[in-house]
Amino acid sequence: MRKLYIKLVGLFVISVLFSCTGDVEEQVYDKYQADEFYSSTEGADVALAAVYANVAGNWGGVGYAGADNGWYDLNSMSADEQVIPHRTDGAWQLDFARLYKHEWLPTDLIVNNTWNWLYEAIFSANLAVEQLETAGAAPSKIAEAKVLRSFFYYLLMDDYGNVPFYTTNDVTVEELPQTSRQEVYDFIVAELQENVPNLSETKGGEYYGRFNKWAGYGLLAKVYLNAEVYTGTPQWQKCVEAIEELETGGFSLHPGLANEASPNGYQYYELFGDQLPGDETILAMFATANVVSRNIFTIRSLSGPHAMELFGVSGWNGSIVPQEYYNNYEDGDIRKEQFLLGEQPGGVSYSPQVNSLDNPGADPFAGVRNIKFYPATPLDGGGASNDFPIYRYADFMLMKAECYIRLGNSGAAKPLVDAIRERAGLSALDSDPTLEDIYDERGFELNWEGHRRQDMIRFGTFLEANEFRGASENHRKLFPIPTSALDANPNLQQNLGY
Template sequence: MKSKYFTFLAVFITSFFFSCTDDVEEEVYDKYQADEFYSTPEGADVALAAVYAQVAGNWGGLGYAGADNGWYDLNSMSADEQVIPHRNTGDWQLDFARLYKHEWLPSDLIVNNTWNWLYQAVFSANLAVEQLENAEASQAKISEAKVLRAFFYYLLMDDYGNVPFYTENNVTVEELPQASRQEVYDFVVSELEENVPNLSDTKDGEYYGRFNKWAGYALLAKVYLNAEVYTGTAQWQNCLNAIEELEAGGFSLHPGTANEASPNGYQYYELFGDRLPADETILAMFATANVVSRNIYTIRSLSGPHAMALFGVSGWNGTIVPQRFYDNYSDADIRKVQFLVGEQPGGVTYTPQVNSLDNPGADPYAGVRNIKFYPATPLDGGGASNDFPIFRYADFMLMKAECYVRLGNASAAKPLVDAIRERAGLSALEGDPSLEDIYDERAFELNWEGHRRQDMIRFGTFLNANEFRGESEEYRELFPIPTSALDANPNLEQNPGY
């Protein structure tokens, strides 16, 4: 059930309705000054809801996850965990294969969509900060808007490096200055360190899907985890410190017990369903198909007749899991249940091997399919209602283990890695974990959750050759600034290599 979050969104929808009808009832806003409105709890939530609406995925490449052709696809299909092949029947655009083969260009659709969405989100966050500060709203609400803005700038510097930077919406596009990755990193860290302690410590309820204190520390830990990539200086101890602050929120691993009533037969898969469980979920993206966002990932993966046989809607016959990635899983691992190969309902047989991504393309039923996000109702051919885990505790246990190993304390990392393995039905490691062990475990645990590109860059594997391309050049660790952005702003300098 999602009623409390609907209440939060309803404030935004109601406000939008009134703003669109003020020509009919102008006196509604004559009664209130804007500052007075945004100083109230209801008004502050309207300002924040407008920013959270940017997180939810939608068509046209908008949002963090849930739909297609946006941030999620850019960061997932450029890694090694998934791709949509062009089919030799003529189906599917070539953009996804180009991402997997590291052949993207500054003019590519998904590169542009991600950039445009993130700057639209920054604009919304700037506006919310201005509204709340002018109204002298509660510090917790102002800080929440600033943490959201830091989240969007974190995603921008992660993908694009040196990016346009502004915190007030009174600058035209052609005047926006370009900040270095170091400068954006410093801003993000400063904003988070200053504002996260002011956030609410409420878990779930009205803060399901919102940045509370624990989600704020999770974001700070992510920034510190990748600090060496962003700035050249590692921050492993600071990452550990942020995770320890997060742990004060009382999170734990959700059970992995077999349960026929659970999606895919195990309680573990409840982590990817409708209302995500509060024991492990730190921050979720809310989705209800055709109302707020959607989740297309299983429906996009399965073929038409197969999805019809399972769910009563047609699948898109799109996303596959590369065979190398699939083959790394142990048969005893309950996380392997999410992958489908061989004969399936609907008269479909999936073969693991994919011989071509683009020319001539893959056979119609070539490729391993994924049902990690087993569709939650309501659903239709345009997607399901699974919420999306932006941050969950298993990720941060593995981050903590990685920091311990990098700081020379592998014995402290062992119980963290073992707990995740044992939940998955695997045995504990025989010895202390290596960085390679942690890298592999992150792939097994977090596939299709938007973390893989970042992990591969941090561990130095992103440029390695795969079955469809040779070794990539170093500049591919950043995406290009879109051609349209360069045309609009003469202050911008393209990333090297493009």
């Protein structure tokens, strides 16, 4: 991703130079030069860099993860793994608490930000596909652009269901047709089946943070894993087959051994630092604060004086882990080391009990805090430089185990679950795992990584009551189409219930 970022800067320079032609009419040779440029390896990577720039998280709800008010918050805080309460001292907007309480509306900022980000990303991917196909670029580069587009459409239909769909940018917003979730699913599967085999097999280096063949099969497995939610028809065996293709890339669990050099005490936490280890990481979001993207998650969780004592910058005193979620972890689980309670440096003490999320709100120091993404340098009060794991091998081991159980082969699932438990310092299961075991283990292993809402919907727990709300209505399994999108496009129909 570093090389791609440099090339993206180059793309900006090229754009400026082209803009200086002023009133000069477009000539045939302009198109010839563009085609020649995008057919080269360097030019193809410039086109792709413009698409990958949409993945990086930044302010204004842009990106996959790393900053705030976007896709990550929408999908994490509507689940049970984290929330930002409104505080009794007046801190924090109510948006996050309303997500946790399933009270979001079509006019909400985060709902709108996520929609806008995904469509901007799709527009960028469409443009790259057109540039690369017109130029006759290498098949692997065209395939990469199409897989990226499928990734964004997957996130879009996962959140919103029936959505506007287009693959060329020659249509205006008000003309975009609304396409069923089934049709978008079919498109994604067909695109991935056709293009993933053409992706590069390179791991790391210039493909760190890019879709290679193994990340492509990971995306296909994710789509198949949730096929029953999207279409009504499960695809457990196809999910297993996609994961088996991924496994030919040679991934393994990163060690979980004690490590005094780690701020959280174990090698395991290298999976959430800077330059994520290639043994387990399949696809990462690259971040260097104030250069490209950022990672706010620990700084957003810790209070001001506590973060100042640890990192020399003030924390935001925001995100917490609900007590019920924290209490599910076993003592001795190294993954429990990411949570902070009680007396802390800086004269702060965190209590687990949160009595209110919104009215009157939580005490300023109420709530379990999380340092899973212990800040990597460079860092400041706006975030740190931790890269973000979009896909890692432990996730796919648990996915495969889940599919085995749903296919009636729980014995094949046991060594997969046991390996993850044993890395965490726990004993193997006494018997073959159940679906409940898989659900719990996914919660322990993957918290704060953006998977929880999807898991809760698939396992049927998303609508259940919690300590802050009653049971939710069925329509909450989808987010509403933003009011602004409905106003701009008369072809759109709002999701039922909103």
